[in-house]
Amino acid sequence: MRDHDRDEATGGMSRNRLYRNKNRALIGGVCAGISDWMGVNLTALRIITVVLAIPFTAVVLIGYLVLWVLVPKRPSGLYRDSREEAFWKEVRRSPTDSVGQLNRRYRELDNRLQKMEAWLTSSEYRIDRELRD
Numbered sequence: 001m002r003d004h005d006r007d008e009a010t011g012g013m014s015r016n017r018l019y020r021n022k023n024r025a026l027i028g029g030v031c032a033g034i035s036d037w038m039g040v041n042l043t044a045l046r047i048i049t050v051v052l053a054i055p056f057t058a059v060v061l062i063g064y065l066v067l068w069v070l071v072p073k074r075p076s077g078l079y080r081d082s083r084e085e086a087f088w089k090e091v092r093r094s095p096t097d098s099v100g101q102l103n104r105r106y107r108e109l110d111n112r113l114q115k116m117e118a119w120l121t122s123s124e125y126r127i128d129r130e131l132r133d
Contacts, residue, residue, distance in 0.1 A: 019074035020067075028068040036074075039089050 018037045020029035031049055035042040053060040079085040119125055 018071055019078070020071050021074050023074075028064070029073070030064055030067045030071065033071060033074065036089065 019033050021032035021036050022029045024032035024035075024042060026032075026046070031046050032042055034040075035045050049060065049064075079088065
């Protein structure tokens with residue numbers, strides 16, 4: 001396994017890698033894994049695969065079998081919870097939007113901390129504290 005496929009938080013497995021998803025699988029989990037990885041609708045992907053299999057049966061079958069053999073199964077402890085899974089799916093879908101969301105959240109947190117700091121260093125806070133004590 002390559003170094004950029006490793007992640008310390010998941011015991012060495014990368015959250016951005018393509019895995020077969022056996023939990024949502026009909027046959028081998030290849031379509032479910034691609035759906036998870038790309039963030040597309042699983043049913044639509046399966047329909048597209050079947051439609052493409054009509055004129056290109058050999059290509060689709062060989063491609064599916066190759067992916068079934070080469071793509072590893074999704075590890076059970078890849079995500080801590082559903083929120084983390086949703087976050088990583090969004091990162092794969094549109095990484096620049098995800099970074100923008102994080103920047104916005106950190107700016108909001110920074111503004112809240114600045115307001116708290118301003119209140120704690122204000123004379124009103126000292127007066128209120130002295131009156132309580």
